[in-house]
Amino acid sequence: MKTRWILFMPLAITALLFGAFIYRLTTPPETLIQSQWINKPMPLFDLPPATAGVEGLKSSDLADGRPRLVNVFASWCIPCRAEAPQLEALKAAGVPIDGIAIRDRPDDVAQFLRENGNPFDRIGSDVQSSVQIALGSSGVPETFLIDGKGIIREQIQGVILQEQVPEIVAKLEKMK
Numbered sequence: 185m186k187t188r189w190i191l192f193m194p195l196a197i198t199a200l201l202f203g204a205f206i207y208r209l210t211t212p213p214e215t216l217i218q219s220q221w222i223n224k225p226m227p228l229f230d231l232p233p234a235t236a237g238v239e240g241l242k243s244s245d246l247a248d249g250r251p252r253l254v255n256v257f258a259s260w261c262i263p264c265r266a267e268a269p270q271l272e273a274l275k276a277a278g279v280p281i282d283g284i285a286i287r288d289r290p291d292d293v294a295q296f297l298r299e300n301g302n303p304f305d306r307i308g309s310d311v312q313s314s315v316q317i318a319l320g321s322s323g324v325p326e327t328f329l330i331d332g333k334g335i336i337r338e339q340i341q342g343v344i345l346q347e348q349v350p351e352i353v354a355k356l357e358k359m360k
Contacts, residue, residue, distance in 0.1 A: 230242040232308065235291075251330065254330055256316055264296075265299075270348070282308075319336075328340075337355075
């Protein structure tokens with residue numbers, strides 16, 4: 185009786201491993217990395233202007249009493265170009281928007297703004313991605329909803345879609 189149990193042990197272990205393998209294939213891991221700064225004040229930073237004619241950005245600018253968006257973008261980012269019309273629509277709806285340009289050159293940022301419009305009040309240059317990393321941002325584009333006190337209330341990873349614009353405006357209105 186004992187030997188029969190020992191004979192089936194390799195088969196049972198193989199079945200268990202196969203089951204675990206199938207389970208992992210059918211339930212992919214979470215791919216979005218959520219910022220640890222949600223419901224916390226924006227980390228302290230003071231970024232120089234990303235291009236001529238647009239002010240730089242510092243964390244204290246984000247606590248002026250007005251809820252706003254902070255958009256992390258780059259001129260070399262193809263999805264950022266796709267997102268540009270939605271940022272323009274948010275600006276037209278009265279939403280203040282600030283930007284953080286990641287690993288970018290001033291001339292490239294200027295060209296990006298000429299081609300896609302400039303919805304930003306200020307754009308800080310984060311050449312080393314230090315602010316992006318501090319925010320827990322995992323890529324570009326990425327947008328943070330900031331209340332009037334400079335507290336991060338929400339993170340939007342990826343492109344803002346056209347159907348999200350009214351929802352974002354409503355969320356920012358509630359923060360007033």
